[in-house]
Every structure is written in C-alpha cells, then in structure tokens.
Amino acid sequence: MTTNASPIANDRVLQLLIMLSRIELSDEQKEQALSLCRDVTDWAGVALRARQNLILPLVYRHLRQLQPAGLEARELEQMRIAVMTIQQRSMLVMSAQQAVLKDLIEPLGIPAMFFKGPSLAMRYYDEPAIRISRDIDVLVPHNAMVRLLETALQLGYVPYDPQPLQADPSSLAFLARTQKVITLISPLGVGIEFHQRIVRYASVYDTEDLLTRRDALQLDPLSYPVMPTDELFVYICLHHTKHFWSHLHWLVDLDAIQRHPDFCLESVRRCAERHDLVATVEASLELYRAMSQPCPWEYEPISAQGRELLTSSLAAMAGGSRSSTRCRRRWPHRISPLPGRPPLPICCAGSCSAGCASSAPATWITTTGHCLPTGSGCIAPFGPCANFSGVTHCFATPSHHDPRALP
Known part of the structure; x- marks a missing residue:
C-alpha cells in the first residue's frame, strides 16, 4: 500500500489520535507520538476530533504524561475540564446500569446479560471512566421481554424507540415479536437498549445459548452478568468491522481486552470458529497490528481480508460515519x-x-x-x-x- 493511496497519510492529527488509541504506549510509540505532536498547531482542534472519536479522556491522559513541548498548560487545562464533563456523564451511565441490575434484572430473575459500553469499561479498562459510554446494551431472552418492559414502565422508564409505547401486556407482547431492540430512557436520563439478539441474524449468535454461557463481573456487592471474554472479543470484531472501525474508541476496546488477564487468543480463535467468523477476527487482529505502527497505511497484512479491511477502515476513520456508510455500500462483501x-x-x-x-x-x-x-x-x-x-x-x-x- 503506497503512501499516496492512504487518506490519512497527510493528516498528522489523525495519525496522532490513532497512535494514542491504546491503553499503554511503548517507548517507540511515545517517541512517535511526540514527533507527531510537534506538527500540531491547533490543540483545540485535536481535542475536538478526539471527542468526536470518543477518546478524549484517554488522549488527555496520554498527553498529560507525554507533556509535548507545544502543548501549553492552558490548553491542557481546557482538555481536563472537557474530560471532567464527559466522565461525569460516563459515571451517570454506570449508575443507570446498576439501577437496571438492581431494579429489573435481579428482582425479576431474568437471565439477562450486559455487553459493550459500561460493562466492557468496568471489566477491561484500568480506568473505566476513560471509556466514553453513551448508553447501555442488555441482552434479554424473548420470553422475559414483556415482564421486563411492564416493570420498567411502572418504575418510570420512558419509551424512546418505538415511541409511543402502549403499556398493556398484549401490546408489549406484539412489540416483543416484531421489534428485536427496544429502547427506553431510564429515570437518570440514560438510554437502555434491550436486545433480543446481539446481531440481527440468529444464525450467527443464538441468544439462549449465549445467555447460558454468561460470566459474572463481581463488583461488590453486585454481580453483573456479562459476555465471556472470548465471545465478547469475537462479537466486537464483527460489530466494529461492520462499521469499518470508524470510531477510534473501538480500537481502544480491542487493545484493552487483549491486555486483560482473562484474554486467551486460542480461546478467541476457537470461539470465532464456532461462529464461522475466523476471517473477521483475523482481519481485525491484522488491523490492530497495523494501527500500532507509525505509518499504518504501509503495513502489509497477510490476508486479502486484512488488506481490504485496513484500506476501508483508514478511509472510514478519515471521513467519519458518513465515510463508513459509503464503504459499506461500496464493499458489502x-x-x-x-x-x-x-x-x-x-x-x-x-x-x-x-x-x-x-x-x-x-x-x-x-x-x-x-x-x-x-x-x-x-x-x-x-x-x-x-x-x-x-x-x-x-x-x-x-x-x-x-x-x-x-x-
């Protein structure tokens, strides 16, 4: 892959953000980050793009440690204030997740499971608040959805999608049959997505089977039901590849999970094989290795899938969500x-x-x-x-x- 072919080759700010999209930096990555910092002329612009990519708290942490010469104390302080606002929201989301567990899942005895978002941050990030979480995803068995919705509405949860929502049992039963994801707004103002499947197609993930394999994330005095590490890793490879890794916090997820003691690459590969997603996982791992290099566009993955994913993901990262949509339309295969x-x-x-x-x-x-x-x-x-x-x-x-x- 040539430099001229990459949409980010001349975007030093995006290169810096990609380099900082990991929990820890090696000595070589620190030197590369400082080199990229020397070309920055607008730190407010860097903060804005980091926020758009949902990684500002992590970028602030790295910059505070790196102390690049061109970053003034006033500019770093402005980042800190913005990060405090973001982290207050993230803590609110975590409180809303706790309420879902205590007020709905545990009292009703529902074998539900949290995935993505705050549960991922609490389990795999050394500082959960550096991962921005905007809503909560809960996998719920179909036969429990009506009971859960009835109770949630009685407790003050507000319908968001679909809207309006009739609270009588027959209407809720019809909704559970026809809509696989139902979103409510919690009393704390946080969106809660109740999923009956984690992907649209039951042929890839069977809900009942997945729920029988859920792990427990113990945060005394509460125990959160969560996806096993191998299942979660395969799932995020599928989900984030679907969107061409267009948000950089997804790269951080990939990094954080691999650093966790529970991560086992052999288990992940066996899990990927069970779901027929080996090529997706391997291409995602190649993407991760490429993004660890000073010039990702010069990295040559082994597989054809890896090369295609790297090319399209760089384009999506450069262009944001609209570019991701264009990539999906151009390469639906x-x-x-x-x-x-x-x-x-x-x-x-x-x-x-x-x-x-x-x-x-x-x-x-x-x-x-x-x-x-x-x-x-x-x-x-x-x-x-x-x-x-x-x-x-x-x-x-x-x-x-x-x-x-x-x-």
Whole structure:
C-alpha cells in the first residue's frame, strides 16, 4: 500500500489520535507520538476530533504524561475540564446500569446479560471512566421481554424507540415479536437498549445459548452478568468491522481486552470458529497490528481480508460515519465466506467495487468484488435471491440471509 493511496497519510492529527488509541504506549510509540505532536498547531482542534472519536479522556491522559513541548498548560487545562464533563456523564451511565441490575434484572430473575459500553469499561479498562459510554446494551431472552418492559414502565422508564409505547401486556407482547431492540430512557436520563439478539441474524449468535454461557463481573456487592471474554472479543470484531472501525474508541476496546488477564487468543480463535467468523477476527487482529505502527497505511497484512479491511477502515476513520456508510455500500462483501465453501452471493443494490451500478437483483458480487450475472454458474449452488427488498444489500444462502458476508 503506497503512501499516496492512504487518506490519512497527510493528516498528522489523525495519525496522532490513532497512535494514542491504546491503553499503554511503548517507548517507540511515545517517541512517535511526540514527533507527531510537534506538527500540531491547533490543540483545540485535536481535542475536538478526539471527542468526536470518543477518546478524549484517554488522549488527555496520554498527553498529560507525554507533556509535548507545544502543548501549553492552558490548553491542557481546557482538555481536563472537557474530560471532567464527559466522565461525569460516563459515571451517570454506570449508575443507570446498576439501577437496571438492581431494579429489573435481579428482582425479576431474568437471565439477562450486559455487553459493550459500561460493562466492557468496568471489566477491561484500568480506568473505566476513560471509556466514553453513551448508553447501555442488555441482552434479554424473548420470553422475559414483556415482564421486563411492564416493570420498567411502572418504575418510570420512558419509551424512546418505538415511541409511543402502549403499556398493556398484549401490546408489549406484539412489540416483543416484531421489534428485536427496544429502547427506553431510564429515570437518570440514560438510554437502555434491550436486545433480543446481539446481531440481527440468529444464525450467527443464538441468544439462549449465549445467555447460558454468561460470566459474572463481581463488583461488590453486585454481580453483573456479562459476555465471556472470548465471545465478547469475537462479537466486537464483527460489530466494529461492520462499521469499518470508524470510531477510534473501538480500537481502544480491542487493545484493552487483549491486555486483560482473562484474554486467551486460542480461546478467541476457537470461539470465532464456532461462529464461522475466523476471517473477521483475523482481519481485525491484522488491523490492530497495523494501527500500532507509525505509518499504518504501509503495513502489509497477510490476508486479502486484512488488506481490504485496513484500506476501508483508514478511509472510514478519515471521513467519519458518513465515510463508513459509503464503504459499506461500496464493499458489502467485506467478511469472507465460510472455509471450504463458495463465496456468498450478494444482491447488488448500488455501486459495487467493480463498478456495477445495477439496482436489480440480476447482478451478484462475490467476496472478491467481481460482479457476475445471475445464472453464470460461478455462484452455484446458490440461486437468485428471492427476498430482495431494495435495501443497500441483501444476502442469499440456500436457506437464509447470512450476515457473514456483511462488514
């Protein structure tokens, strides 16, 4: 990958933020960070971009320790004040999570599980408050959703999505059947997302099976049900790859979990194999290694998936969430298919990486990015997608739509 091909090669601020997106810096990374700091002319701009990437508390911690020559005490103090405001909000989110546990999950005896957000910060970060958490994600079994919603509404939780929400049991039962994620606002003003699946497709993660494997995060006197480390690591690789790692706090998550004593790479790889997500996890690990280098765009991952993920993630990081959306539309085939099986065909509903502009399901994209006409024989034994709905992309396997082709 050449320097000219990278969207961040001339963006010294973004290079600095990427370098600081880890819990600890090696001596070499500290030297590289200080070198990048010498080119900074607008520290307020650095703070703004760090905040947009949800890593300002961590960036402030690193800069306070590095003490770059060009960073004035007044500018560092302004960062500190902004960080205090952010951390107050993060502490409020953690309090809201505690309330969900004490007021809903424990009294109702629901085998629920927290994932992402504050539970991730509390378990894997040396300072949980440096991870910005904006809401709370809870996995709930389908048969407990109505009871949970009834109780939450009685305790003053307010419907957010969908809105309005009828509180009678029959309406809640219908909602539980038709909407897989239901969001309420807690009495503390924090969004709580109650999930019946952690991904849209049950073929990747089975809720009941996952809930039987939940761990306990013991923070006396409370015990929080959380995802096992190997499951969480595989899940965040899938989730963050879907969004092309466009927010830098996701890189910090990857770093923090790998530093934790509970992390075992062999267990993670076995877990990835169970979910048919080996290529996704390996590409994410290659991305992590690339982002640890002074010039990530010059890193050469081993796999084709790693190269594609690095290229598209750098573009998404440079352009933010809009760029991430463009990448998803351009490369809807990002995650490779199952080992030993043909590429998963994808209906093309927009421009693909090979230049196809068809909006009809008569064109297919393989995982190598080639557009093929339906019936060409290259995608046997799959047939044309019968469930094309006009969305950006859809997937077809012999029995169901499959997200393992989804970024």
